[in-house]
Amino acid sequence: MIYKLIKKFNRSVLALSFILLGFVSCYDNGYEEFVPPTGSVNNIQPSTLFTTSTDASDNLTMVFRSYSTDAASYLWDFGDGTSSTEANPDYKYAKGGEYMVKLTTTSTDGLVAVDSSKVAPVFVDFNFTSVDSKVTFENLTSGAKSLVWSFGDGETVTWNSEDTEQDADYNPSYIYKTADTFIAKLTVTNFLDVEVAVSKNIEGLVLSTVPDFTFDGNGLVVQFTDASLLAATYSWDFGDGSSLSNDVNPLHTYLAEGTYEVTLTTTNEAGVEKSETKSVPVGAVKPTFKAIVQNGTGDDFQKETSDNADAWDMTPNSKVKDDVAGEIDSPYRAIWNNTALNSYIDGEFGTNEQPGSSGDGSYVNGKKTRSIKLANTSRRLYQVVAVEPGVVYTFTIDTRSEAEGINTEIFILNNEITTEEDINTDPANNSNVDAYFNITNDFNSSKGSSSDNTFTTSTFTFEATANIVVIYARALNAKDSSNEVFIDNIDIITPGF
Template sequence: MFYKLNKKFNTSFALIFMMLLGFLSCTDNGYEEFVPPTGNINDIQPTTLFTSSTSADSNLELVFRSYSTDAISYAWDFGDGGSSTEANPDYTYTTGGLYKVNLTTTSSDGLIAIDSAQVAPIYADYSFSIIDSQVTFDNMSTGVSSLVWDFGDGSTASWEAADGLTDPNYSPVHTYATAETFDVTLTATTFLGKEVTVTKKVEGLVLAAIPDFSFTTSSLTASFTDASLLAISYSWNFGDGNTSTDQNPVHTFATRGTYDVTLTITNSANVPRSITKSVPVGGVEPTFKAIVLNGTADDFQNETGDNADAWDMTPNSTVKLDSDGGATSDSPYRALWYNSDLDSWLDTAFGDNSEQPGSSSDGNKFAGLGDRGVKINEASRRLYQVVTVEVGVEYTFTIDSRSEAEGVNTEVFILNNEITTEDTINTEDQRDKNADAYLLIDNDFNSSKSSSSNDTFTTNTFTFKPSTTKVVIYVRALNAIDGSNEVFYDNIDIITPGF
């Protein structure tokens, strides 16, 4: 019996051993330990971006802030050669302008993201210097696309980058009319449209002195009269080696001639200003003849319909001159002298465009009377001609005139400059400044048309010494407004002594 039990046990053990061996035979001999996956297994691209703002301390300093996903390194390029590896740098530009900023970030997986944007740092400032009431502004701004200056007295000046740095409004010069204190504001705009303002006080102004003087001569002696404004000291240089500090000196020159006399004055700020005038003494001998073109208004080359000659202020061609200064044989008497501003002023003041005087081609002849010259028969008509002369020569001016109504007076001016409005000659003080001579003709009324000669005309003459090298013969008759009170002129000439 014991034998049977032992046999049964051995059979069971063998069966269990075989089952275990079969189980083990099903196991993979290449087994490895499990490791979780790494890297961008879903191909998700990281992003980066940044913002910029201006620092409260300086418009050249910008504050950069990055907003990036999974960034472990930063590479900033500020567009001016500067860089940074910080996540959120503050950067100061040395010069204002328009710059492109790039940010490159790298993630922990080694992936790269890039963002870029334009920034416009700016530096706005100016300094200034004062001479009297004239202020010179030195603009030190950089990175500006436009500027507006407000000088504090109601005046402004504007500048655009396209104008260039040499444009006078970039660093303007401004003269104040009063000696107050002014707040001057400079508004500078960046290339991205942001405005920055700088305001400074301009004070300590002193009104500028204005030098001027007049003079009279008798033989070799000249008497000078100061006409300056706000002057506190005077220094005269008479041009012959002599000087004076008197306000109104009298000086006798040694020889005849024309001298450049300079008056230098100073104001309360001790700032000097000067003026120079040519002063002829002892009589000056002329070297050429003064030429008045078409003083008789004769027709030339049978051109009878143009109504334009050397007295016209609206030129349409050029008078040809010979070596003596006279018109050549092939030169029509067309307009030579021109003053467009005065022409426009007369049109505006009198409401018409008939500024040129009538000429002999305008029907100003009666049968048997011969040439009647130019005429004025409208309120806006003037005689106007520029003549080259020599300073200090004593010339004789002559003019024949005849008015057809009483009280139609003629004013004759020998102007020392070309005027643009009659506001400069309407008063005695204005005439003294702008005219070397003036004559009122009130003795030429004669309505007779029966004579065949010029004895119906009245001749008036006067002498003058020009103070400039060009004078303007300017004639007007303000009461000659229509054909019933017109005035005729003839034989207009400047006579040069010795010629």
């Protein structure tokens, strides 16, 4: 019996020793700092909710009210770089717009929860000044997605944020036709489609003549058209020292090209006189037809043909295949065929002067289109386009070089040359060249994607001196497939078309 008691005692002492050793071990290693949990604890998920409203007296002030459960602390992020630790803050934004607000709460158990919501504070106001019956509005609004000006006489003007604040309709000018008192109203829609409006009385108008005019020139001849209000008499000063005209809509012929300051002075029935001056460019010829560039996108006649850039070949093949009808007569061969220049290119630079075709084009509606390719010293872009002498055209082209220093030279020729010696010396001042442009800023080795436009757009104007122009382009440093130039969206833009 005594043995059994001793044995039990020894076992108890041993167990107690292990327990004490465990305490000592924990004590020696220090204690582990408590880290507040996030998410859920024991399957209990915290909840954070809040509401937003606009202060009735100030549309820039937002009222935030939290409905969080067991929240011990609050952190509001107002989306404009500022924050608050209040439970239910009222916050005034410095500028209207669309902001994402986030509330983070921590519960008494250390649980973290987050809620977020968009708000759209807006400030709506305007000033105005008047000269006689012409009123100029100054828009003081911020945070507008769109707006409508109502001038109080039935006329309105609309504006959308895509138009930017530089658009004339954001700060309009309006000419009233009577001297009555009008209520001008500015209605603004914020980014959450809530409307806010401000109205002001327009009074004290003085009914007066308001001179205005438009003009339409063709060469040295300019047609002036009156657009004045309350005009009884007219006096036109054409800015060239010629006699004044009292016609309502005069036709005037200038003696030389240039820009002239034309002044229209009108007088109303009461004898009040006002003047309006505009700069009028004179000399440009008004076109009668649109210049047409064939296959400027490189997409046509591409599917089943070895002559894959037929529209740009200086000696087009007589047959070419399209996508539908099989073999058809080339529409280009009848327009031009410069075999002399083709022979010169072959002799000086090798063979195959026509450009190639590539699937590495720009993107339209997320889909890559084709492009034209210069991948050899001998390749050229060549196309004859009918134009009208004296018309000022705009030329545009998209290019991408796969190596640095692959300059692409664009010539707008006024005749069909037979050798490049005719343009190699100072092309910008050559009698055969209506325009010259050297593209040096289009290097981009990346193939790109629908969201990454790797092409560079170059644009310049030229005045045609003959009834045709030849679009002529070369890239002498594009020698192989590692330094190609891809070309897309070539066009000649005709004014008025």
